[in-house]
Amino acid sequence: MEFLVFIGLGLVLWAFFAALARAQRRKALMEKYGDADLVERLMRREVWEGQTAEQLLDSRGTPASVDNKVLKTKTTDTWKYNRMGRGQYAIRIIVENGVVVGWKTNTR
Secondary structure (H helix, E strand, C coil), X not given: CHHHHHHHHHHHHHHHHHHHHHHHHHHHHHHHHCCHHHHHHXXXXXXXXXXXXXXXXXXXXXXXXXXXXXXXXXXXXXXXXXXXXXXXXXXXXXXXXCEEEEEEECCC
16 A cells, blocks of 8 residues: 555656646747747647747658758758657657748658
């Protein structure tokens, strides 16, 4: 019985610290952007066309891998997230000149 109490206490502490970390992240994003709607989208880890590369980093974090193409008129980066296997990623986000223009998902 004591073991179950110990496990329950651990879960409560984990939930408390997770909520505290989320609140601190929300506060930092609010200070950075000053837009509650934008912050909510970033907290939900959303991706959208027109999103800046900096917002994408704040939303999804550092990608597992990035492919880069430099052409005369634009730079295209493919940000890859959630590696599923050799050369396979759950999502590839296309960023042109620092702005998200699309993405592809891999459902296997």
